[in-house]
Amino acid sequence: MNKEIEEFLELINPQPGYKVLDITTHVDELSQAIAQKLEPFESARLALARYEGEHIEFESKTELKIHDVPNFNTPFRSLPRDNDIVVIRDVFHQHTMKDRILKAIYTTLANTGDVIIMTKKGEATIEEHLEALDACEFRASNSIDIFKDYNLVVAKKMHMWGNGL
Numbered sequence: 001m002n003k004e005i006e007e008f009l010e011l012i013n014p015q016p017g018y019k020v021l022d023i024t025t026h027v028d029e030l031s032q033a034i035a036q037k038l039e040p041f042e043s044a045r046l047a048l049a050r051y052e053g054e055h056i057e058f059e060s061k062t063e064l065k066i067h068d069v070p071n072f073n074t075p076f077r078s079l080p081r082d083n084d085i086v087v088i089r090d091v092f093h094q095h096t097m098k099d100r101i102l103k104a105i106y107t108t109l110a111n112t113g114d115v116i117i118m119t120k121k122g123e124a125t126i127e128e129h130l131e132a133l134d135a136c137e138f139r140a141s142n143s144i145d146i147f148k149d150y151n152l153v154v155a156k157k158m159h160m161w162g163n164g165l
Helices: 005-011 029-040 100-109 126-135
Strands: 019-024 046-050 062-070 082-088 110-119 139-141 149-156
Touching: 005 029, 019 029, 029 046, 082 100, 100 110, 100 126, 110 126, 126 139, 126 149
Parallel strands: 019 046, 019 082, 046 062, 082 110
Antiparallel strands: 110 149, 139 149
């Protein structure tokens, strides 16, 4: 596993029942690494919302839930307060309804859940992501420099803030 992925995995602190939603155009070694990090924890789950792109298949001891999303006009499916962390990779800047995607992420996150937006450098600016997160009531937004080729922005859904529970 490369150093960038190891550093990224430090953002994920699983426990029994922990649920991660990976919304991506490319299920890859990062998705596989997340699944492996969840393996030791009972009832942990990785949900994959796969937009059009290249996706690897992998086996995991962690429960995998897969939803194929047909295009960037369509939102992913998820239940309210069903995920502890949402990672959205190379989807947000391409989606036609960015506010709708962020509202869906806000809804699916448990209270104090985290969202991580990853976008290839040059595709969108960190400032655009920070402004969009703030407009949808995410708090503690920050950029983190982990990946050489990607911008990474993290934010938190705060209990009793903004859009409520």
